[in-house]
Amino acid sequence: MAGYIGVTARKWFTYLSSSNGINEVNFWRKNTDNFNVLKQGEPFFFLVKNEKGVRGERAVLGTAAYERFEKLTVNEAWDRYRNGNGDEEKDEFITRMNEMFETDKCKGEIGCIILSDFKVFDNPVYLSEVGVDFKNSIVSGKSLKDAEVNNITEFGFIKQRETVKRLAEAEIIGFSEDDEGFPEGKLVLKQHLIRERNLEVIKLAKERFLQLHGRYYCEVCEFDFAEHYGEVGEGYIEGHHTKPVSEMGETELTMVEDIALVCSNCHRMLHRKRPWLSIDELKQVLTVKKVGEPSGY
Structure with a gap:
């Protein structure tokens, strides 16, 4: 063809x-x-x-x-x-x-x-x-x-290629410790890493975002690390997995579309509640707070 x-x-x-x-x-x-x-x-x-x-x-x-x-x-x-x-x-x-x-x-x-x-x-x-x-x-x-x-x-159309073998690789992928905030603890994090099967997923999400927007910024509050911290903040953003492992099927894999790019503060707040807040819900919290009304959360 x-x-x-x-x-x-x-x-x-x-x-x-x-x-x-x-x-x-x-x-x-x-x-x-x-x-x-x-x-x-x-x-x-x-x-x-x-x-x-x-x-x-x-x-x-x-x-x-x-x-x-x-x-x-x-x-x-x-x-x-x-x-x-x-x-x-x-x-x-x-x-x-x-x-x-x-x-x-x-x-x-x-x-x-x-x-x-x-x-x-x-x-x-x-x-x-x-x-x-x-x-x-x-x-x-x-x-x-x-x-x-x-x-x-x-x-x-990236295919999942490699099995992740070590919990230490969580830092490379972009997890925070809140990703293991389920009753199963580290076992669940390990299962999440294994299901991901690709160290590249955060990298790919970042590459797509940069190609579309020209810079990294938080998808919730629009914070830009490079704008606020200069050279030391250049290229930094955190990857948030929008789908908890507890909601994933036995053979389900993490895809690029499952990754949201967020700042450290918003990442923490997304993991603050159980079940996790969605990106849109946290945006709504910020919007409500800006106009001085109670958030409801």
Whole structure:
């Protein structure tokens, strides 16, 4: 099966990553020449541009299935695909078109690569690590061979690979001692580590968060260690497992989606109650306290 990597605007990818219920997305481009690289159903990968000021290799953050190519005006593209164009409102879409193409594209046509089954990877894929050559001089994209498609897909949808053998590795993974605050104590923590089976899960959660947001901050209170502590706080954030081991099935594994990135204070507060507070519940506590009302907790 052939594939294609497209250089992707971060704003477009970030918006669609947080949107639900969109059946088809429009990967629009300046070039209106027919896109005949892929057949229907073949994979299209998103090589997402870094945040402004962020240097280093870009990562492939997701994939979708190719459906068809169309030439449409901006107005036609919005009427047909709406939020699938990567913007909340039509005015935002038109403004971005005009800025991108430095002209009034509402009067002309754009190339529309229509994709379905949009998915965000569990693991950011750096092409240099999977044997895919992608020069910085490539401005739009390039075709892929079968083996390259398989490598990107395998590393993107991370599989649990290794069994964790030592409780000392809890510190590496990012657990606090509150994770063993169940009656079973260290035995439960050991079971949790074994079920995780991958020292990379916190690392992967951090990588995805950084790719999407450009910095680390607490998902509850938005505290930024680097902003407050400078160099010593650079790159620091804690990983909170939103699903307690007592609620996990016998063969269930911890996935990247089960990890929330939080500051030390909020991490403690999340573990303060039994059952644990959810991220949204702790956010509500903060919101209520800000307006001077009792929290109820």
